[in-house]
Amino acid sequence: xxxxxxxxxxxxxxxxxxxxxxxxxxxxxxxxxxxxxxxxxxxxxxxxxxxxxxxxxxxxxxxxxxxxxxxxxxxxxxxxxxxxxxxxxxxxxxxxxxxxxxxxxxxxxxxxxxxxxxxxxxxxxxxxxxxxxxxxxxxxxxxxxxxxxxxxxxxxxxxxxxxxxxxxxxxxxxxxxxxxxxxxxxxxxxxxxxxxxxxxxxxxxxxxxxxxxxxxxxxxxxxxxxxxxxxxxxxxxxxxxxxxxxxxxxxxxxxxxxxxxxxxxxxxxxxxxxxxxxxxxxxxxxxxxxxxxxxxxxxxxxxxxxxxxxxxxxxxxxxxxxxxxxxxxxxxxxxxxxxxxxxxxxxxxxxxxxxxxxxxxxxxxxxxxxxxxxxxxxxxxxxxxxxxxxxxxxxxxxxxxxxxxxxxxxxxxxxxxxxxxxxxxxxxxxxxxxxxxxxxxxxxxxxxxxxxxxxxxxxxxxxxxxxxxxxxxxxxxxxxxxxxxxxxxxxxxxxxxxxxxxxxxxxxxxxxxxxxxxxxxxxxxxxxxxxxxxxxxxxxxxxxxxxxxxxxxxxxxxxxxxxxxxxxxxxxxxxxxxxxxxxxxxxxxxxxxxxxxxxxxxxxxxxxxxxxxxxxxxxxxxxxxxxxxxxxxxxxxxxxxxxxxxxxxxxxxxxxxxxxxxxxxxxxxxxxxxxxxxxxxxxxxxxxxxxxxxxxxxxxxxxxxxxxxxxxxxxxxxxxxxxxxxxxxxxxxxxxxxxxxxxxxxxxxxxxxxxxxxxxxxxxxxxxxxxxxxxxxxxxxxxxxxxxxxxxxxxxxxxxxxxxxxxxxxxxxxxxxxxxxxxxxxxxxxxxxxxxxxxxxxxxxxxxxxxxxxxxxxxxxxxxxxxxxxxxxxxxxxxxxxxxxxxxxxxxxxxxxxxxxxxxxx
Numbered sequence: 001x002x003x004x005x006x007x008x009x010x011x012x013x014x015x016x017x018x019x020x021x022x023x024x025x026x027x028x029x030x031x032x033x034x035x036x037x038x039x040x041x042x043x044x045x046x047x048x049x050x051x052x053x054x055x056x057x058x059x060x061x062x063x064x065x066x067x068x069x070x071x072x073x074x075x076x077x078x079x080x081x082x083x084x085x086x087x088x089x090x091x092x093x094x095x096x097x098x099x100x101x102x103x104x105x106x107x108x109x110x111x112x113x114x115x116x117x118x119x120x121x122x123x124x125x126x127x128x129x130x131x132x133x134x135x136x137x138x139x140x141x142x143x144x145x146x147x148x149x150x151x152x153x154x155x156x157x158x159x160x161x162x163x164x165x166x167x168x169x170x171x172x173x174x175x176x177x178x179x180x181x182x183x184x185x186x187x188x189x190x191x192x193x194x195x196x197x198x199x200x201x202x203x204x205x206x207x208x209x210x211x212x213x214x215x216x217x218x219x220x221x222x223x224x225x226x227x228x229x230x231x232x233x234x235x236x237x238x239x240x241x242x243x244x245x246x247x248x249x250x251x252x253x254x255x256x257x258x259x260x261x262x263x264x265x266x267x268x269x270x271x272x273x274x275x276x277x278x279x280x281x282x283x284x285x286x287x288x289x290x291x292x293x294x295x296x297x298x299x300x301x302x303x304x305x306x307x308x309x310x311x312x313x314x315x316x317x318x319x320x321x322x323x324x325x326x327x328x329x330x331x332x333x334x335x336x337x338x339x340x341x342x343x344x345x346x347x348x349x350x351x352x353x354x355x356x357x358x359x360x361x362x363x364x365x366x367x368x369x370x371x372x373x374x375x376x377x378x379x380x381x382x383x384x385x386x387x388x389x390x391x392x393x394x395x396x397x398x399x400x401x402x403x404x405x406x407x408x409x410x411x412x413x414x415x416x417x418x419x420x421x422x423x424x425x426x427x428x429x430x431x432x433x434x435x436x437x438x439x440x441x442x443x444x445x446x447x448x449x450x451x452x453x454x455x456x457x458x459x460x461x462x463x464x465x466x467x468x469x470x471x472x473x474x475x476x477x478x479x480x481x482x483x484x485x486x487x488x489x490x491x492x493x494x495x496x497x498x499x500x501x502x503x504x505x506x507x508x509x510x511x512x513x514x515x516x517x518x519x520x521x522x523x524x525x526x527x528x529x530x531x532x533x534x535x536x537x538x539x540x541x542x543x544x545x546x547x548x549x550x551x552x553x554x555x556x557x558x559x560x561x562x563x564x565x566x567x568x569x570x571x572x573x574x575x576x577x578x579x580x581x582x583x584x585x586x587x588x589x590x591x592x593x594x595x596x597x598x599x600x601x602x603x604x605x606x607x608x609x610x611x612x613x614x615x616x617x618x619x620x621x622x623x624x625x626x627x628x629x630x631x632x633x634x635x636x637x638x639x640x641x642x643x644x645x646x647x648x649x650x651x652x653x654x655x656x657x658x659x660x661x662x663x664x665x666x667x668x669x670x671x672x673x674x675x676x677x678x679x680x681x682x683x684x685x686x687x688x689x690x691x692x693x694x695x696x697x698x699x700x701x702x703x704x705x706x707x708x709x710x711x712x713x714x715x716x717x718x719x720x721x722x723x724x725x726x727x728x729x730x731x732x733x734x735x736x737x738x739x740x741x742x743x744x745x746x747x748x749x750x751x752x753x754x755x756x757x758x759x760x761x762x763x764x765x766x767x768x769x770x771x772x773x774x775x776x777x778x779x780x781x782x783x784x785x786x787x788x789x790x791x792x793x794x795x796x797x798x799x800x801x802x803x804x805x806x807x808x809x810x811x812x813x814x815x816x817x818x819x820x821x822x823x824x825x826x827x828x829x830x831x832x833x834x835x836x837x838x839x840x841x842x843x844x845x846x847x848x849x850x851x852x853x854x855x856x857x858x859x860x861x862x863x864x865x866x867x868x869x870x871x872x873x874x875x876x877x878x879x880x881x882x883x884x885x886x887x888x889x890x891x892x893x894x895x896x897x898x899x900x901x902x903x904x905x906x
Contacts, residue, residue, distance in 0.1 A: 001610070002606060002610055002722060006599060006715065008567025008569065008570075008599075008714065009567075012134065012567065012568055012714045015713070015717045015718060016134075018721075018733060019717075019733065019735060022732070022733050022735075023142075024735040024736055025070075025076075027039075027075060027076060027078075027140045027143070027495075027499070028075065028077075028495075029075065032074070035073055035074055035075040036075070037075045037076075037077070037498050038066070038070075038074040038075070038076045038077070039077040039078070039079065039500070039502040039503055040077075040078050040079070040502055040503065040506065041079040041482055041486060041505070042062065042080045042081060042137075042139060043505075043506075043507045043508075043515070044145075044147060044479065044482060045083065046082065046085035046088050046089065046128075047082045047085060047089060047121050047124075047125030048085055048089050048092045049085075049128050050128055050131060050560075051132065051134075051135065051560055052556075052558075053541040053557055053559050054541060055128070055131075055132070055559070056541075056559040056571060056572075056575060057538055057575045057579065057585065058538065059132055059135055060571075060572045060576060061506050061536070061576070061579065062078065062137070063135075063572075063713075064648060064656075064710040064711060065504060065506070065648065067710040067735065068648050068710045070735065070736070071706065071739040072739045073738060077495075078140060079143060079486050079487070080132075080137075080139035080140065080141060080144045080145070081147070082125060082126075082144075082147070083146075083147045083478075084121075084475065086425060086427050086430035086472060087186070087427060087475070089117060089121070089429055090429040091182065091367060091368075092120070093113075093117050093120050093429075097116070110428050110470075114428060117428075129141075134560070134563055134568060135559070135568050135572065136568050136572065138713070138735065143486075145486045147475075147478045148478075151485070153431060154447075154490070155485035155489055156477065156478045156481065156485075157447045158490050159481060159526060160433070160434055160445070160477075161445055162526075165445075167383075168382055168384075169381070169382050169383075170380070170383065171378060171379070171380055171443070172378070172379065173377065173378050173379075174289075174376070174377075174379065174381070174422075175285075175289045175299075175374045176374070176377060176422050177363065177372045177373075178372060178373045179365040179367075179372060180370055180373060181365065181368035182365070182368055182426075182427070183305045183306065183426055184425045184426035184427050185425060186365060186372070187474065187476075189513055190366050191365065191366065191372055192366045193362070194363075194364050195359060196359070196360065196361075196362045197357065197358075197359050198224055198357075198358050198359070199224070199355050200274070200356040200358040201224075201343060201346075201354075201355055202220050202222045202274075202275065202352070202354035202355070202356075203220065203221055203223065203346055203352060203353065204218040204219075204220050204350075204351045205218060205219050205220070205235060205254065205279075206218055206255075207219060207250055207251070207252050208251055208252065209250075212251075212253065212260055214253070219237075219247060219252060219263065219275075220275045220353055221235060221274075221279040222275055222356075223279055225284070225339070226346070227302075227336075227338040227342050228279075228302070229254070229342065230256070230302040230311075230342070231281045231282075231283050231300040232254050232261055232279045232281050233259075233297040233298060233299070233300055234263070234264050234279075235252055235261065235262075235264070235278070235279055235280065236265070236266040236268060236269045236277070236278050236280050236291055237263060237266075237276060237277050237278075238267060238269045238271045239265040241276050243271075244263070248264065250262075255346060256323065256326060256327040257321055257324075257327055258321040258322055259319050259320075259321040261297075262297070264280070264297070266294060280292055280297060281300075282298070283299035283300055283301040283374075283375075284301075284373065284374050284375075286374055289376075299376050300316045300317060301314075301375070301376045303335060307335045307373050308332055308333060308334055308335065309331055309332060309335070309338045310331070311323075311327070311328055311330065311331040312331050312332075329341075330342070343355075379423075380424040381421060381423065382420065382423055384420065384421045387522070387524070388415040388416075391521045391524060391530075392411075392412060392415050394520065394524060395408055395411060395412070399530045399533075400520065400532060400534070401535070402534075402535050402537065403535070403537070403581070403651045406582070407509065407537050410512060411512060411516075411517065414512075414513050421474075423474045423477050424469075424473065424474070425471060425472050425474055425475075426471055427471075427472050428472065429472065430472030430475065431472055431473045431477070431478055432468065432470075432471070433468075433469040433473060434447060434448075435469040436452040436453075436466040436468050437466065437469065438464050438465070438466055444456050449468070452466055476514055476515060476518055479518070480518035480519050480522040481519075481526070482519065483500065483502050483505075483523060483532065484500050484523065489526070489527065500527070500529070500531070501527075501529045502531060503533050503534065504536060505531075505532040505534070505535045505536070506536045507535070507538075509537040509538065509539060516535055516537075519531050519532075534651075539582065539585065541557075541575070541584070541585045542584050542585065542586055543555040543557060543588065544586050544587060545881070546876070546878075546880045546881060547875070547877045557589075562589065562592050566589075567714070567715075569599050569712035569715045570592050570595045570596035571595075573661075574587065574591050576654065576657040577654055577657040578654065579657075580654045581651070599715050601664075602664055602669070602708075602715065605673060606701055608673060609698060612680045612697075614680075614693075614695070614698045614701075615695075615698050615726045616695075616698045616724070616726055616727055617698070617699075618727055618728060620695045620698075620699050622696070622699060627679075628754060629672070629675055629676060629750075630693055630696040631747040631749075632672075632747065632754035633668070633696060633700060634696065634700070634745040634747070635746050635747050635748075636668075637667075637668075637700055637703050637707075638742035638743055638745050639663075640659055640707060641707060641740045641741075643655070643656070643659035644656045644659045644660050644707055647659060656711075660707055660711065663704075663707070664704055671758055672697075673697070674804070675757075675800060676697065678799070679693045680693060680697075701719065701723060702720070705717075705720045705723075705734060706734065706738075706739060706740045707740055709737075716734055717733065717734045717735065720733075720734035721734075752826075753793060756793060757797050757800070759825050759826055760801070760805070760823075760825045760828075760830060761801065761805045763823040763825055764781065764823065764830070765805065767821050767832055771834060771838055772838060772846075773834065776806075778806050778808035779806070779832050779833070780808050780810075780832070780833055781805065781830060781831070782811050782813050782816065782817055782820065782830065782832075782833065783810070783812050783830055784822075784830065784831055785814060785829060790828050791812065798810055813831075816829070816831040817831060818835070819833060819835035820832055820833040820834065844900065847896050847900050848900065850896050851893060851897065854889050854890075854892050854893040857885075858889050858893070861886040861889070862886070865879070865882060865886070
């Protein structure tokens with residue numbers, strides 16, 4: 001006997017154990033040796049992490065795909081693993097050391113610190129894997145990999161060495177985004193532009209003659225970062241700016257520092273902006289770096305790695321000048337303290353012309369939260385331009401496609417304008433760069449120290465001392481190799497031959513540049529094949545009001561909490577049902593609770609079937625059913641199977657979930673079981689009809705389990721096991737069963753008859769509701785001009801019609817009675833005489849009033865949405881809410897107008 005209620009916690013643990021014991025998710029199962037392969041690589045979550053809602057969505061979608069393809073008979077590999085996540089993991093461990101009052105990273109030293117990181121990784125790094133298993137992720141967990149596994153590390157070393165040998169990796173002194181907190185370079189993609197309220201300071205720079213004597217002329221520049229003026233090496237004006245034409249080629253004396261710097265003509269300066277003259281600080285601004293390079297102005301770095309003013313020992317800073325003592329006193333000051341001091345000193349000298357309030361975007365590190373500095377350092381770069389060309393061509397040629405396809409344009413724009421990729425990071429946790437230096441600065445790039453020593457010996461004719469580059473590679477360098485390094489590349493393994501290229505990549509739209517583009521570039525360059533056929537990019541999960549989730553807002557929805565409350569199946573189905581392409585998901589507990597109720601509905605239906613003797617028959621043949629109702633249910637099931645398969649195949653998971661939900665809740669539970677009750681429970685019923693109906697119900701519950709399995713694996717696996725207990729021979733796991741094949745079970749005559757019945761009852765119910773017929777009132781139904789076929793149907797189903805539509809009687813007439821609401825049902829006309837039941841005039845008046853309210857509300861919302869100022873200022877979630885309200889009001893208005901049409905015909 002089935003339990004009265006479905007208990008997700010108990011079932012999930014039991015089902016997970018059964019999957020593990022049966023090795024259900026292993027790729028390369030012997031019975032599928034000749035099957036078509038299907039592979040997906042998991043976007044490796046950080047070892048620092050725990051399951052968040054983005055992971056839940058991403059892995060639910062992947063799991064739907066792999067369970068679906070596994071049921072379609074394919075040899076499925078869903079490759080799991082985790083990422084070492086250099087900067088994030090190092091940050092977590094350093095914070096832990098600080099919180100426990102232990103020595104910091106630098107006090108511990110590199111070797112001991114890394115030992116602590118590895119220990120932390122072993123202790124806590126697997127948290128998210130356990131949580132993914134709770135979600136029901138059917139990865140081949142026997143193949144779990146980590147981006148710093150020995151095999152993956154070998155792939156990283158070989159890639160770096162080979163790219164260097166090909167001239168694609170090189171060392172260069174360039175500006176980078178420098179994070180002063182972590183003291184490392186970070187990529188453009190790891191920088192957040194945050195609007196801050198600051199100031200624009202206007203400084204006067206005195207113009208001098210050839211001898212360096214002030215001429216009395218000044219040129220005024222404006223800056224948001226006064227402290228960087230210490231590194232100015234030019235002032236730029238536009239070549240066509242008449243105001244400064246006579247000054248081009250002359251020099252100014254940089255205040256405080258006393259460095260003589262030229263006035264250059266460069267189109268970068270905008271005559272319409274500020275004073276039209278801009279200070280050029282090549283070492284501390286990306287645009288200035290390019291201006292300086294064009295005009296021969298060398299960069300002077302005036303900040304150290306911690307963003308403090310660096311003057312002592314800085315020969316570039318002096319550059320033959322004799323700075324004032326006040327300038328020298330800035331040495332060692334934090335950049336923001338130095339800013340105040342510089343402004344004060346310029347004001348003292350009468351060189352501060354103007355201070356304006358100024359709101360502008362300031363770059364911040366996305367992890368550290370501190371202001372990022374453009375910083376001049378030696379770093380390792382990958383020339384990705386030729387790699388990008390191949391990636392672009394692969395998408396243009398259709399080797400790889402994006403879903404939704406509008407992301408192709410974004411992909412193209414970024415890759416067509418791609419800059420060299422800075423791959424070195426000043427961290428300790430990660431893949432240490434395989435480069436060694438001799439005492440003379442000679443560079444030796446090798447996969448091992450022994451190879452580097454051999455190279456050095458070949459160069460010097462003797463063994464020399466070598467020092468390894470302390471930097472590590474950007475985390476995304478190893479992640480870019482993930483689709484093939486996890487399969488054993490660079491070795492030619494059987495797994496690589498069978499499962500690469502992969503079929504589909506499922507990931508968030510926010511890492512299209514971080515990860516997708518880099519995998520495309522590396523995959524094509526190193527394996528000569530695009531790493532995946534399809535890239536499905538999903539949207540974000542927001543809170544129920546549409547706001548982005550953040551800890552600071554206190555609106556983060558924890559997926560593990562939702563699993564604890566409602567079960568994994570309910571959360572998974574919710575995410576699938578809401579995953580409309582291109583639209584962010586609004587998620588709240590109420591939505592998940594709603595789909596928990598869906599699980600309960602199916603469980604109760606299965607119990608109802610059990611209590612009514614609906615047991616599986618091993619020799620049941622669906623195509624042989626004789627009862628119209630059963631043939632209709634099988635026809636509807638076949639339609640649902642086709643719709644769900646189509647939805648999953650084209651990555652419209654919301655459509656697939658909707659089709660499954662509609663069949664299970666509406667067709668099977670609400671209609672089929674309700675219409676079957678008289679057959680299952682009535683007296684004097686034909687035994688053959690009852691037996692067939694019992695077998696059909698049981699068969700359809702099995703098909704529903706299969707249909708829903710990709711979405712709700714725990715509930716369906718449990719139902720499959722319970723319902724299979726009556727069979728003469730045990731059956732295996734549902735996870736390894738075949739996808740339903742019902743296309744042959746289509747009966748158009750049954751669909752026409754039962755479809756007509758269902759539509760008629762539905763139309764009567766809608767009309768009663770729309771015209772305010774009291775719930776308990778029974779109304780007559782008149783079939784107008786009914787032919788023999790319709791009369792026969794009414795005769796067969798009169799008891800059902802009367803019961804389910806709450807009718808007092810059913811009659812026939814050549815014309816509709818007076819004051820009757822008319823219904824058109826599949827070509828038949830039906831009428832509900834409402835005189836004496838509803839005050840038709842009052843009802844028309846009420847509906848017209850409601851229609852007026854709806855139109856007024858729509859007009860009000862249209863006014864807001866048509867206001868450019870509102871759209872510009874209102875938060876995204878507020879705009880979305882207004883659009884949803886408009887859609888709801890428009891839908892309500894349609895219903896009201898339909899009711900008015902019906903009443904006007906009465």
